[in-house]
Amino acid sequence: MKTIMNRLTAKNILMLVISFVCMFFLTTASPFYEFNRSVDANTMYTVGKGLLHGLLPYKDLFDNRGPLIYLIHSLNAVFSYHSFTFIYVIESLLLFLDIAYINRILSMKLSARTAMLCSLLFIPLAFTSRIFYYGDLPEEYAMTFVLILTYSCIQYNWFEMPRRYYIVNGCFVAILFWIKYSLVIPWIVFFVYIGIACLLTKRFKQLFMIILDALIGFLSVTLPIIILYWSTGALKFLFNDYFYLNLTHYHVQNASLSYTLFKMEYPTFGFSHHLVIIRTIYYLMIALFICAIVRYMREAKMHDSNKVLLVLIVFIDILATYEVGGASFSYYLFACEPFLLFYLFELGLVVDKYLYNKKYVIWGLSVIALLGIFVTNRNYRTSMYVTKPSHSYQYEYSKIINKSKDKSLLNYRFLDVGLYTYTGTYAKDRFFIRNNISYKKMDESQREYLHSMKYKFVVAKYRKGWKLFKKDREFLAKHYKRLRHMRFDYKDHSQGWIDLYVRK
Template identity: 25%
Template structure:
């Protein structure tokens, strides 16, 4: 068993196994679930499916997340355009990358036995937490990129360690560029990461030129990853739509203007506390590990201790400075949970009584079993495995639409409920569902006009009766009740009058 654990391919394969097992249980995109009914996930996937029909995000289908997130869902739709299976595969890949980067971090301080034992438990702590939401969030796909940055920070910023080479700055710049085009408010860790290394080189090593060169390599990595993402928008003339929505809408409409200089700090404290209370396991691990690394001698260079605090502070500050946000906003902070496992591993080495070597070597077997048991017991999504696809309102409405050969559909007045996916219909208007922007009524004006003119074959609302603009051209087919996010809601299907 010892020889098996030391082989080069064993660790990445074990990370993949942990990712597959844990995300099969914890993500509603998994084949174990009838569907992922989270409105955010359905928006991303509807846009990804629409891209296969030649539609461009922002210009043809309006939402305000980053273009790389839609590109990922374009790839998922290429695997399966009728289910979330492709999305789940992307989640598994992201989970593998997160666990492998975390494993490399653990190996800096702990043996391979402890690393193998910790990985499945780390996966359960992170992915079974409420902050994970239903799966398929922007934060989830950024998590491995943050874990890579944390690994390089600890690998290169410890006592006696050499400064990273320029390729390390370029790689982390590329990771930062990917985050920038998924959700730029998650860039806090990379901002502090590069700033800390730049100051160390400039002040500690008295080399301003090398510090500037490192920053240049970092920015070069961002540029390299940005060019292929932006090129399709430039070719199709959709860059103005991208910039106006992704930056303009998010910076001016989505975020709230601070009423006092202390508002961002208030948001940080209150949202951080709420996130910790709702996700106590990985929050305690992150806090325990952070305190241990700061106060334990010999683990980090003295300057690196302050740098680690800066990484944690700016990670949260970038997320919550503009608004207190949603419960899943704090999910990226789970990247620091690996510090807690490293702390426990180092403390275990100081115990006077040691476990037999054979027990340590096979510890990953019960750890993986315990991990799955924890996921089944604590993941907020597990209860939804009981739902059958044929019982979903999405499936029932899709059957009616397909029976009557409906060609156009509108998800009207609420976020994407998964009806485009279930019916197989591609949206035929830019404002294909409501989005979380304060000026949504202004953005919705063109589609309201289309409803008043009877443009769509079918309309789905989350209301019991018809909206005033629908009464002239649409009649109620049926109303079904279904629970979403703990609330029983009415979904109504309308068809255009003959």
């Protein structure tokens, strides 16, 4: 308790307030939004609610994320069964840790005011609509943990790092591994590097203690999960759905290093990278990024081996994020956004050189930096204070379904659009949605659900170049009546129509 009270400094309280205020507008999980339009967030929430009703992820409800992310959303359902308020609180706390650790890192070489300015500028740069989408991302946990890992690599020489740091990092690996295993890349680099360094310097006892501490942290999170799935006979479903199917059936893509770099390094304005001028800017940003890292390594008071370790973590993580993630969704790179701190360090050097004594100018720039969230992130345009609820299919379709005693619903051939959330229902069939994964059994099961006619309501959507198969359309036309036909818009890259059907 005393340690906590000592950390409640004016600066930390300010950063905590700023985090809650900024996240209030940034994530659609916040109370500022009547509906969370994120299909991923609603999918995780529906599976999480299933836990409260005795349904296990993978065995009873199919999705291909890690089990811990569903537990987090299950806790959200305990606090609020129709909203994402608990998720908003978690995201706000993660943002607080983000800017707090960036501030710590930058304060090592920059003045206090400049470090705060750069820390606040991180928010609009990292949380853009292009890469943050609607929020509630597994990558948010990775961002915070990577910043803590980066701080520890800067603060301590690898051979002098306190034992508790290895235990904590072991916990971080386990948490991320059971949220989304592709996020553990920085820790693979970290532990492999330290292991090799210990062997080369004949620190065998220290290596043993590092392995022991890391295992303590990892197993403290992992064992309860394994025991739960083993005791319920669902262990084979966990390994098949979370590991095997992700590794063999999820999208596979190839991305060059330069493509991955400029996707991460310059996401803010959403320009097309196919334009020659814009591509030139991207490559200049890559060059600036490399120069910024070199400058930081020259300025930082770190052991040379720690500098090598940090550089390896940065570039291997950026390079491998797409490849290990299995697809080219831009939000995958949100976990790499902590490395923007090298840009911020370069900016801070300039500010300290020319504006060091102009504190009011620096604080004014800090306010402008925070207001930048309304420039780089456009989620606020979908809030209940900007758009009318009646323009939302979530509102209209939930209103119709909630009037019926039978709320049985089939979300047919696409991800969860939130109707389980806003009708206060939960899914009871394993393949309650159609995931972004090529899995024949899922498609066949969904068609069986539809043709069984056990659902009173069916919701289906389509867009240009994609619609239901002919036999599905014919079946719906024969046995169901289309009640509503409304437009959906997902992050400017997926527009189309979404229909609500009721059984005749």
